[in-house]
Amino acid sequence: xxxxxxxxxxxxxxxxxxxxxxxxxxxxxxxxxxxxxxxxxxxxxxxxxxxxxxxxxxxxxxxxxxxxxxxxxxxxxxxxxxxxxxxxxxxxxxxxxxxxxxxxxxxxxxxxxxxxxxxxxxxxxxxxxxxxxxxxxxxxxxxxxxx
Amino acid sequence: xxxxxxxxxxxxxxxxxxxxxxxxxxxxxxxxxxxxxxxxxxxxxxxxxxxxxxxxxxxxxxxxxxxxxxxxxxxxxxxxxxxxxxxxxxxxxxxxxxxxxxxxxxxxxxxxxxxxxxxxxxxxxxxxxxxxxxxxxxxxxxxxxxxxxxxxxxxxxxxxxxxxxxxxxxxxxxxxxxxxxxxxxxxxxxxxxxxxxxxxxxxxxxxxxxxxxxxxxxxxxxxxxxxxxxxxxxxxxxxxxxxxxxxxxxxxxxxxxxxxxxxxxxxxxxxxxxxxxxxxxxxxxxxxxxxxxxxxxxxxxxxxxxxxxxxxxxxxxxxxxxxxxxxxxxxxxxxxxxxxxxxxxxxxxxxxxxxxxxxxxxxxxxxxxxxxxxxxxxxxxxxxxxxxxxxxxxxxxxxxxxxxxxxxxxxxxxxxxxxxxxxxxxxxxxxxxxxxxxxxxxxxxxxxxxxxxxxxxxxxxxxxxxxxxxxxxxxxxxxxxxxxxxxxxxxxxxxxxxxxxxx
Numbered sequence: 245x246x247x248x249x250x251x252x253x254x255x256x257x258x259x260x261x262x263x264x265x266x267x268x269x270x271x272x273x274x275x276x277x278x279x280x281x282x283x284x285x286x287x288x289x290x291x292x293x294x295x296x297x298x299x300x301x302x303x304x305x306x307x308x309x310x311x312x313x314x315x316x317x318x319x320x321x322x323x324x325x326x327x328x329x330x331x332x333x334x335x336x337x338x339x340x341x342x343x344x345x346x347x348x349x350x351x352x353x354x355x356x357x358x359x360x361x362x363x364x365x366x367x368x369x370x371x372x373x374x375x376x377x378x379x380x381x382x383x384x385x386x387x388x389x390x391x
Numbered sequence: 392x393x394x395x396x397x398x399x400x401x402x403x404x405x406x407x408x409x410x411x412x413x414x415x416x417x418x419x420x421x422x423x424x425x426x427x428x429x430x431x432x433x434x435x436x437x438x439x440x441x442x443x444x445x446x447x448x449x450x451x452x453x454x455x456x457x458x459x460x461x462x463x464x465x466x467x468x469x470x471x472x473x474x475x476x477x478x479x480x481x482x483x484x485x486x487x488x489x490x491x492x493x494x495x496x497x498x499x500x501x502x503x504x505x506x507x508x509x510x511x512x513x514x515x516x517x518x519x520x521x522x523x524x525x526x527x528x529x530x531x532x533x534x535x536x537x538x539x540x541x542x543x544x545x546x547x548x549x550x551x552x553x554x555x556x557x558x559x560x561x562x563x564x565x566x567x568x569x570x571x572x573x574x575x576x577x578x579x580x581x582x583x584x585x586x587x588x589x590x591x592x593x594x595x596x597x598x599x600x601x602x603x604x605x606x607x608x609x610x611x612x613x614x615x616x617x618x619x620x621x622x623x624x625x626x627x628x629x630x631x632x633x634x635x636x637x638x639x640x641x642x643x644x645x646x647x648x649x650x651x652x653x654x655x656x657x658x659x660x661x662x663x664x665x666x667x668x669x670x671x672x673x674x675x676x677x678x679x680x681x682x683x684x685x686x687x688x689x690x691x692x693x694x695x696x697x698x699x700x701x702x703x704x705x706x707x708x709x710x711x712x713x714x715x716x717x718x719x720x721x722x723x724x725x726x727x728x729x730x731x732x733x734x735x736x737x738x739x740x741x742x743x744x745x746x747x748x749x750x751x752x753x754x755x756x757x758x759x760x761x762x763x764x765x766x767x768x769x770x771x772x773x774x775x776x777x778x779x780x781x782x783x784x785x786x787x788x789x790x791x792x793x794x795x796x797x798x799x800x801x802x803x804x805x806x807x808x809x810x811x812x813x814x815x816x817x818x819x820x821x822x823x824x825x826x827x828x829x830x831x832x833x834x835x836x837x838x839x840x841x842x843x844x845x846x847x848x849x850x851x852x853x854x855x856x857x858x859x860x861x862x863x864x865x866x867x868x869x870x871x872x873x874x875x876x877x878x879x880x881x882x883x884x885x886x887x888x889x890x891x892x893x894x
Contacts, residue, residue: 315615350785
């Protein structure tokens with residue numbers, strides 16, 4: 245029994261069932277006059293069917309040896325940083341939020357002298373600011389401080 | 392001579408300064424990402440997709456296609472010098488290429504890889520010129536049900552040829568189709584699955600999905616691992632021109648590799664990886680001295696390197712003539728065309744011959760540029776290889792974020808990309824392939840349209856899909872493949888986990 249298969253198949257089964265149910269509310273119509281819900285309704289049901297197969301396949305497959313030595317926390321922090329960046333960008337401005345993002349990512353990945361991460365982050369944010377905003381004229385938000 | 396006129400017309404488009412420049416940028420970037428392990432063409436093309444919105448449709452597709460075939464040149468460089476394939480399509484090149492480098496023949500290996508790629512690229516361009524218009528003319532006769540059959544067969548083939556579980560790949564294709572239904576109904580304009588949010592009402596766009604699934608998740612996968620140091624093999628790069636003996640040994644493999652790559656590349660789902668393995672196997676089989684393979688045989692470099700380049704040309708055929716992207720790279724190219732309001736497919740040749748012939752001839756100019764660029768730039772690529780991952784990954788993150796934000800100046804797009812980044816990470820962990828999802832997403836809207844059109848036309852009679860010979864034959868093949876996948880998922884002994892193939 246492979247837990248990852250069973251878990252993911254249950255997730256997709258729920259997703260298919262939910263979307264098929266939502267499609268009914270959208271008006272499925274008839275095959276003669278298919279409504280907006282027709283196509284997603286069929287797809288939802290197909291997804292439920294396929295998930296069932298994955299589920300049974302997962303019952304048969306041997307379980308997986310867990311990978312060792314992985315730093316899962318880094319992945320979570322990096323993902324959190326993306327979402328935080330999206331929320332902060334228009335308030336704090338491009339330069340500050342990029343500086344913080346790169347600093348955090350560098351800190352996650354390497355151990356170097358204390359000045360390395362903030363130094364590189366400073367360089368990256370300044371150069372990218374000049375490149376994108378000044379040279380390529382990409383509209384990047386300024387935030388409270390104006391840059 | 393119609394074809395010669397067309398080709399000349401194509402060159403008049405692709406040699407225009409703006410297009411020539413975007414071709415140059417494309418092949419240069421392509422070689423660069425080919426050299427860098429860990430950054431693939433799909434991630435790069437999705438990264439650059441937003442930038443091309445401001446360019447003309449021809450220039451943008453010329454650039455994006457350049458990245459795709461340029462990477463096939465770059466990938467071989469790292470395989471030969473470092474024994475790390477920069478692209479999955481040059482895995483095989485490691486076998487003999489690296490051995491040649493260790494014997495001090497790095498120059499000959501690199502040179503033959505570049506020349507082989509050039510010859511294969513050139514021949515495949517000629518193949519496209521001859522084949523794509525013919526297919527396109529055939530496809531003009533297609534009606535809604537035939538298209539429905541063709542799209543369904545295309546999606547099934549992609550799932551069927553997936554390297555992991557076929558049934559999981561199918562699930563991903565269905566999820567991709569479902570994602571495509573979010574937003575406004577294409578025929579009636581009523582909102583679907585928007586759950587009261589404005590972001591979902593407009594539908595999800597291709598760039599955040601592709602960048603999340605391929606760019607962000609790639610970095611996430613690498614973040615959790617311990618960083619490795621790469622060691623560049625120190626060797627003299629003198630003598631990039633292969634000797635006469637090398638040429639004699641390589642001409643056959645180049646020809647066979649080109650044919651293998653080109654014709655397999657046309658099939659949906661095959662892509663450029665399978666032909667490289669096949670070409671290597673063929674050369675080893677017919678060689679009089681098969682024991683030389685794996686110990687620095689130049690045939691083992693020339694064949695596969697030609698195969699991957701020819702395949703990247705072949706994959707353009709179904710995209711341009713039928714409107715079916717055979718792999719993820721082509722799906723992104725199709726996305727780029729559609730964003731500019733062009734519909735890849737049989738009508739493209741009639742409505743926009745400039746786009747059609749411009750792209751094809753640009754591949755020829757691109758191949759010339761790659762040959763001229765690559766040989767002198769190899770020392771530079773070797774130095775690029777020394778850029779450490781801990782600098783590279785934050786930069787990829789940043790480029791993804793800026794790229795996606797600049798499309799609509801909407802921070803919500805960054806959030807959507809982050810969600811798909813997390814989804815892509817989980818999919819890799821749970822052994823689901825992202826490629827069928829993206830392909831289905833791109834095809835989804837059109838598929839829904841043709842299915843509904845066909846049903847309205849037949850007044851709700853499903854047998855319309857089986858009464859027309861073209862539609863019926865596509866669908867029957869698709870159904871057979873589906874049944875076989877379901878059967879093998881449930882009743883066949885599951886093979887050992889495909890650990891080695893998940894690179």
